[in-house]
Amino acid sequence: MTRMPSDKAPTTITQGSRAEGGIGESTLRPDGTLKVTGExxxxxxxxxxxxxxxxxxxxxxxxxEIVSIDxxxxxxxxxxxxxxxxxxxxxxxxxYGLEIRDTPVLAHGKVRHHGEPVAIVAADHPETARRAAAKIRVEYRELPLITDEASATAPDAVLVHENRHDHHAGHVPHPNIVHRQPIVRGDxxxxxxxxxxxxxxxxxxxMQDQAFLGPESGLAVPEEDGGVHLYIATQWLHSDLRQMAPVLGLPEDKVRMTLSGVGGAFGGxxxxxxxxxxxxxxxxxGRPVKIVYNRFESFFGHVHRHPATLHYEHGATRDGKLTHMKCRIVLDGxxxxxxxxxxxxxxxxxxxxPYVIDDVDIEALALYTNNPPCGAMRGFGAVQACFAYEAQMDKLARELGLDPVEFRQLNAMEQGTLMPTGQPVDSPAPVAELLRRVKAMPMPPERQWESSEGADVRQLPGGLSNTTHGEDVVRxxxxxxxxxxxxxxxxxDDYSTARVRMExxxxxxxxxxHTAMAEVGQGGVTVHAQIARTELGVAQVTIRPADTQVGSAGSTSASRQTYVTGGAVKNACELVRERVLEIGRxxxxxYHPAWATAELRLEGGKVVTDGGEVLADLVDVLEGEAVEVEQEWRHRPTEPFDLRTGQGNGHVQYSFAAHRAVVEVDTALGLVKVIELACAQDVGKALNPLSVLGQIQGGTVQGLGMAVMEEIVVDPATAKVNNPSFTDYLIPTILDTPTIPVDVLxxxxxxxxxxxxxxxxxPTLSSTPAVLxxxxxxxxxxxxxxxxxxxHLTGTV
Amino acid sequence: MMRVNVTVNGRPQQADDVWEGESLLYVLRERLGLPGSKNACEQGECGSCTVRLDGVPVCSCLVAAGQAEGREVVTVEGLAQLAGRRTEDGELAPVQQAFIDAGAVQCGFCTPGLLVAADEMLERNPNPSDEDIREALSGNLCRCTGYEKIMDAVRLAAARQQEAV
Incomplete structure (x- = not known):
């Protein structure tokens, strides 16, 4: 039995019959059937x-230091x-590296964190490879550890990276600081x-882990021309390619990349x-090589969410208006x-x-340490800050004797508000409205666990551990x-490329x-087909597998793919439509004057006028012709933040979500049950409402995990990871998860x-502070x- | 090395040169061409490798291949066939169709294990309460959906099953 990668996967997906499905409809996933059958x-x-x-x-x-490797x-x-x-x-x-190429492919002379790759083995059975790797003898001479800001910036601190030449090296106050960004506005x-x-x-x-379920894995197949074809789960094929090719000593066109099924990503x-x-x-x-991490290795094989320490100061007037904010955010990179x-x-x-504060004094920085490398995870940077500033809002409201929601609404930004960077928020910013909506949702009933047969422990803190029947439980x-x-x-330069063909x-x-967009579960493939149906008036849309035979789609991250690759698909469809209409003309x-005079669109497989008059069947227009366009598409440009003042129109768009959390706590044992986690979010336009709900609910639960369960524990004495497994790093199960009503604006x-x-x-931002x-x-x-x-809840710490 | 005989989705299968330390999951995925059962943790915590062994849901990563000798295994690839024996219905098992219709599939890596577990629960308990569903699926981690659409899918499958009766 042979499953050749070329025919087994990645699978070409055709979606059509189950849904009429243009944008705005909850069209079903084109890969759904394959995913439920195991194919x-x-x-x-x-x-x-x-x-x-x-x-x-x-x-x-x-x-x-590595003394020797045998x-x-x-x-x-x-x-x-x-x-x-x-x-x-x-x-x-x-x-290699995303922005700074500081990461050795294999360790050279020294290792800088627990779990750094030192050597690689290929063998005919995975267990043979594991046992052979264990026979490699590496002699280490241990160096002093950099584990926090104090040890990183001490006068005699060992440098994690000597001789930095990256573009941040010149402006950081210490070589163990990767990057520092102050923002000063007002006084x-x-x-x-x-x-x-x-x-x-x-x-x-x-430190949170993405904990995507599909482990890092792929198959590299050597090709006859001396190149290699990699079948891989990633978030950005072309970024991988740019980092890989120089290390392999191959031109980029000899490193072919095809996206295979991706089991979640979340930045990891x-x-x-x-x-x-x-x-x-x-x-x-000269043989195909497959690598699959197990879960233990996965915890070492990708970056995590930056742990952070955050110092905040806020002021407010007696009538509840914020006066100023000072903060210092230290991220461990x-x-x-x-x-x-x-x-x-x-x-x-x-x-x-999301508040109006005219006078701010902000500093954020990331350290180089010997802790596990940290990088992208859903909501990065914003997640850590939100946890802290929202705690501050509650403290201020309490000090002022104001309702915490009303206090937030009193200071909520709106369209036109200036960010600390001086950038105006130039699209709707319904912060007060989202809070109003989430507060207006009906509250879950008290003591839901009570029934005629006694307490249903599954609904109580501690669950099936049967630790309480309601005693000591407070809401x-x-x-x-x-x-x-x-x-x-x-x-x-945040662009994407789409190739659209019509025939x-x-x-x-x-x-x-055809795009290089990494479908990681978010449903981009669903949305692309919806856009094509809307713009081109066809029922049948084929989504080609993502690969590097088409231009870059950019990363599936930063909430950007529907905007940017969706925008690229829309743009390419519009160009295809123009060409189709030219052929029609x-x-x-x-035969009909409307071809020259009317606004024409493609609808239901036909060319129709504004008024709905049918001019031709697309089948007749396209008879013997195929139209194909490949085009890059860009959103509005942004600009860097000034390195001293932090001023600049740095962002493309802002998004907002609000949460209300209802919890019950067993105060005797310190166990928490989240009863409900309601969310209101503005999505601009829900291209696929079902997928939008899936994003909001999924992001909400990752925030819940960060509130009460999830943490990679690094021993400060050794900088080693203590809990690299799903036995010891806990993510929410379906029993830990509440109902999540969502109000979409x-x-x-x-x-x-x-x-x-x-x-x-x-939704990953506000979930955690709401639960807290x-x-x-x-x-x-x-x-x-x-x-x-x-x-922390029982007073034993 | 050893030979393992096992009936998978109703078909007798034989795997040769199996190393004694291999799991049933490895044999299914790498030797029998059935990669539907997933390898998310390989330590019995995530449920993505859930199969039925003589009818009982198990983590196939925790079953040594030799323990499956002579036994019956049902994987996600056999769910439709198994459901067909019960309902004589279409190409997908009702629970599979419900997962698609309810939007319970995102990345889909947890889906095979969840489907096997949910299908087994609905066989035992055709009219589950929400808490019953949560309890039955508590051994199956999902990182994408927040579980709400999975709850919807199982409720939908149960309701359709009731209608069909």
């Missing part, structure tokens, strides 16, 4: 009858085909003198993981830069939240609202959409395609760190 081919399902299995040997210590015994193991270390790399380019010190109330707080945000697949390693082994052995510079930019520029309610930027910011197939007009223009952003607003990240606020409300505790653990 959808994920990257870990790739198989080739000649394939070998790759394995990575990772460092057992966090910071050390691969002899591993190479001599029967079944082993190759062992490679840094010395075996084919070219002088031996580092915070003067404004503070107007404040009747000033509150300060120090907040701690733990923005950086490379096993891509280069699989290709190196395939090129070395770990050993390599990854997305840290962009995380700093977001944290700084969004640190004031709390909390609110939060957040602001997230959409798209890549700070002057990045007659089997007597029907068919549109084919050429063929049939003489659609206020068009006139700058965006169809008025849409990026949806994916905003509810727990504070239930317990009266201050709770300045997330996630909350039982010991």
């Amino acid at each position: 959808f081919a994920y990257s870990s399902d790739m198989w080739h009858e000649d394939m070998l299995w790759g394995q990575i040997l990772r460092s057992t210590v966090a910071h050390a 691969t002899g015994e591993a190479l001599a193991t029967p079944g082993v085909h190759a062992v490679m270390t840094y010395d075996d790399l084919p070219t002088e380019v031996r580092h 915070a010190a003067a404004a503070a003198r107007r404040a009747d109330v000033i509150v300060t707080g120090d907040y701690t945000f733990g 697949r923005e950086d490379l993981s096993m891509q280069i390693h699989a290709c190196l082994l395939a090129l070395r052995t 770990g050993a390599y830069a990854s997305a840290s510079p962009a995380v700093v930019g977001n944290a700084a520029s969004l640190s004031a939240g 709390g309610v909390g609110y939060a609202v957040g602001i997230k930027n959409v798209g890549f910011s700070e002057g990045f 007659v197939v089997g007597g029907e007009p068919v549109a084919t959409v 050429r063929k049939f223009g003489s 659609e206020l068009a952003d006139d700058h965006a395609p169809y008025g849409l607003r990026g949806v994916g990240e905003a 606020a509810a727990i504070r409300d239930a317990t009266g505790l201050e709770l300045n760190r997330t996630p909350v653990r039982p010991e």
Whole structure:
């Protein structure tokens, strides 16, 4: 039995008959049937009858010089085909990175974090590869650890990276700081003198993991021309390609990339993981090589959400108006830069939240340490800040004796408000309205667990552990609202490319959409087909597998794909439509004056006028002709933030969500049950309402996890990860998850395609602080760190 | 090395040269060409590899291949066929169609395990309460959906099953 990657997957998806489905409809996923039958081919399902299995040997210590590596015994193991270390790399380019190429493909001379790749092995069975890797002897001489701001910036601190030449190196106050972004607007010190109330707080945000379920994996197949074809799960094929090709010593056209099924991403697949390693082994052995991480390795194989410490000061007048805000946000970037510079930019520029504050003094920075590398995760930078500023809002409201929702509404930004960066928010910003809506939702009934047969423990804190039947259980309610930027910011050329073809197939007009967009579960493929139907008036749309045979689509991140690749598909469809109409005019223009005079559109497989008069069948227009357009599309440009003042029109679009959390806490045991987590979000235009709900609910639950369960625990004495498994790193199960009523608001952003607003990240921001606020409300505790653990609630810490 | 004989989705199968440490999941995915059962954690925590072993849902990553010798396995690839024995219905099992219709599938990596678990629960408990559904599916992690649409899907499958009776 052979499942060749070329025919097994990635699967071409045709969607048509189940839905009429243009934009605005809840069209069903085109890949749904394949996904429920088990036929959808994920990257870990790739198989080739000649394939070998790759394995990575990772460092057992966090910071050390490598004294020696002995691969002899591993190479001599029967079944082993190759062992490679840094010395075996084919070219002088031996580092990669999203923005700063600081990450070694394989460790050279030293390791900078626990779990860093040191050597790679290819063997004929995965267990043979694992055992051979374990036989590689690496001698380490341990170095002092950099684990926090104090150790990173101490006068005699060891440098995590010597000889930095990246574009941030010149402006950071210390080489162990990746990037620092101050923002100064108005005069915070003067404004503070107007404040009747000033509150300060120090907040701690733990290290969260994306915990996508499909492990890092892929199959690299060597090709006859000396190149390689990689079947891979990623968020951005072309970014991977640009980082991989120089290391492999191949021109980009000899590194072919095809997206295979992606089992979730959430930012964790923005950086490379096993891509280069699989290709190196395939090129070395001349055999296809498959690498699949197990969950333990996955915790070391991708970056995490930056843990942070945040200091905030806010002031307000007695009548509840904010006077000023000062904050300092320190993000731990770990050993390599990854997305840290962009995380700093977001944290700084969004640190004031969705509020009107004219006088601000902001500083955000990311450290290089020997902790695990941190980078992109859903809502990055904004998530950490939202946790802190929302805690501050509750503190201020309490000090002022005001209702926490009314206090927020009193200071809520609206369209036209200036950001701390000086950028005006130039599309709807319904912050007060979202709070109103989420507050107006009916409250879940009290004591739902009570029934005639006694307490249903499944609805109580502690659940089936049967720890309470309602004793010591108290309820709390909390609110939060957040602001997230959409798209890549700070002057990045954030474009996407779409190729759209229209032709007659089997007597029907068919549109084919080809992009390099990574479908990671969000439903981009569904939306692309909807856009094509809306713009081209066809029922049949074929979505081609994403690969590097078409131009870059940019990243599936920053809530940007529906906006940017959706925009590119819309734009390409419009160009195709013009060409189709030209053909129609050429063929049939003489039969009806409307061809020359009327506004024409494509609808129901026909060319129709504004008034609905049918001029021609598309089948007749396209008879013997095919129209194809490939075109890049860009949103409005942005500009960098000034390095000293932070001023600049840095963002493309903002998105907003608000949450109300209802929790019940067993105060004796410190156990929390989230009863309901209601959300209101403005999405501009819901291209697919069902998918929008899925994004909002999914993001909400990731925020819930961050509030009460999820944290990668790094031992400060060793910088080693203590809990790299789903046994010890807990994500919410269906029993931990409440009902999530959602109120979707659609206020068009006139700058965006169809008025849409990026949806994916905003709900992850406000979910966590809403749950924290509810727990504070239930317990009266201050709770300045997330996630909350039982010991924080029982007073044992 | 050993030979393993196992009936999968009604078909007798034989795998040769199986290393004793291989899991049933590995044999299904890498030796029998049935990669529908998923490998999200390989430590029995996520449920993505759930199959039925002689009718009982198990994490196939925790079953040694040799333990499956001579036994009956149903994977997601066999769900429609299994449902067909019960309902004589279409190409998909009702629970599979409900997952599509309710929007319970995003990345889909958890879906095969959830489908096998949900299908087994609906066989035992055709009219489950929400808390019954949550309890039955508590061993299956999903990271995309927030579980709301999965709840909808199972409710929908149960309701359709009731109508069909």
